[in-house]
Amino acid sequence: MPDTPRCFALVPCAGVGQRAGAGGPKQYAALAGRAVVAHTLAALAAVPRLAATLVVLSPDDASFETHVPGFAGWVARTGGATRADSVAAGLQALRERGALDADWVLVHDAARCLLQPAWVKRLIDACIGDDVGGLLALPLADTLKAAVAKAATAADGDAGERVAATLDRRTKWLAQTPQMFRLGLLQRALREAAAKGVNVTDESSAVEALGLAPRLVPGDQENFKLTWPADFALAARLLETR
Numbered sequence: 001m002p003d004t005p006r007c008f009a010l011v012p013c014a015g016v017g018q019r020a021g022a023g024g025p026k027q028y029a030a031l032a033g034r035a036v037v038a039h040t041l042a043a044l045a046a047v048p049r050l051a052a053t054l055v056v057l058s059p060d061d062a063s064f065e066t067h068v069p070g071f072a073g074w075v076a077r078t079g080g081a082t083r084a085d086s087v088a089a090g091l092q093a094l095r096e097r098g099a100l101d102a103d104w105v106l107v108h109d110a111a112r113c114l115l116q117p118a119w120v121k122r123l124i125d126a127c128i129g130d131d132v133g134g135l136l137a138l139p140l141a142d143t144l145k146a147a148v149a150k151a152a153t154a155a156d157g158d159a160g161e162r163v164a165a166t167l168d169r170r171t172k173w174l175a176q177t178p179q180m181f182r183l184g185l186l187q188r189a190l191r192e193a194a195a196k197g198v199n200v201t202d203e204s205s206a207v208e209a210l211g212l213a214p215r216l217v218p219g220d221q222e223n224f225k226l227t228w229p230a231d232f233a234l235a236a237r238l239l240e241t242r
Contacts, residue, residue, distance in 0.1 A: 005102045007124060008094055009044045009053040009178070012086035013037055013110040014061070014079025026226055027110040028067045032239040035067035036226060039113035039239070045072070046117040049124055050106070054097075056090040084200040088190045091183055101184025104128070107203050108178040111226040114238055115178075119220055123180055126217045133181035134215030135204050136223060140172040176219040179203040185210075 053073035076093035189206035
C-alpha cells in the first residue's frame with residue numbers, strides 16, 4: 001500500500017476521428033515524423049511524477065503498437081462508444097492494476113499532442129492538495145457570440161449563421177486536458193452521470209454534476225485538440241519550431 005497517493009495518466013484513444021479528415025483515426029495520423037498519439041505519450045513519459053500511463057483502445061485496435069513502438073506504459077483494449085465509456089473502462093483497468101480510490105488520475109486527450117511536461121506539472125502542483133481536483137483551461141479572450149437557432153434561420157431560408165446575442169465572457173473558460181481527479185471520485189461521478197442520463201462532455205462535467213467545483217488551472221494556447229484538417233498543419237508548424 002503506497003504511503004501517499006500516486007498520479008496516473010489515462011489516455012482515451014478509441015475514437016475514429018471523423019471530423020479530422022485524416023483517412024482514419026486521427027490519433028494515428030502522421031505528424032512531424034511520428035503518429036499524433038506518439039507525441040502525446042512522449043510528453044507524458046517526460047513527467048516524473050506520473051507513476052504510469054494507461055492508454056484505452058477500442059477492442060479491435062490492431063494499430064497502436066505499430067504507431068507507438070516501444071511504449072512502456074499500460075494498454076487496455078476496453079474502449080467504448082463514447083469518451084465517458086472509454087474513461088470509465090480505463091479507470092477500472094487502473095484499479096485492476098493496483099490503483100486505489102485516493103490515487104489521482106490525469107485524463108488527457110490523445111489528440112492534444114502539443115502537450116508540454118511543464119503544463120502537467122503545473123496542474124499537479126495546483127491540484128495535489130485540493131479536495132476536488134481540477135483541469136487545465138484558458139480564460140476566454142475573444143468576444144463570445146451566441147448564434148440564432150438553426151430552426152429559425154432555416155425557416156427564413158437563410159443557410160448561414162447569424163448572431164443572436166453577445167455573451168459575457170468574464171467568467172468563461174475553455175476546458176483543456178489533462179483533467180485531474182481522484183480515481184474513486186471520478187469513477188463515482190461517471191457512474192452516477194450515466195445513471196441519470198447526464199451529458200458528460202469531459203471528466204469535469206461529471207464531477208460538476210455531483211455538486212462539486214473543480215479548480216481551473218491556467219493552460220496554454222498551444223494545448224489545443226486536433227479536430228479539423230487545418231489543426232494538423234498548425235500543429236506541424238508548432239512542432240517544427242520547438
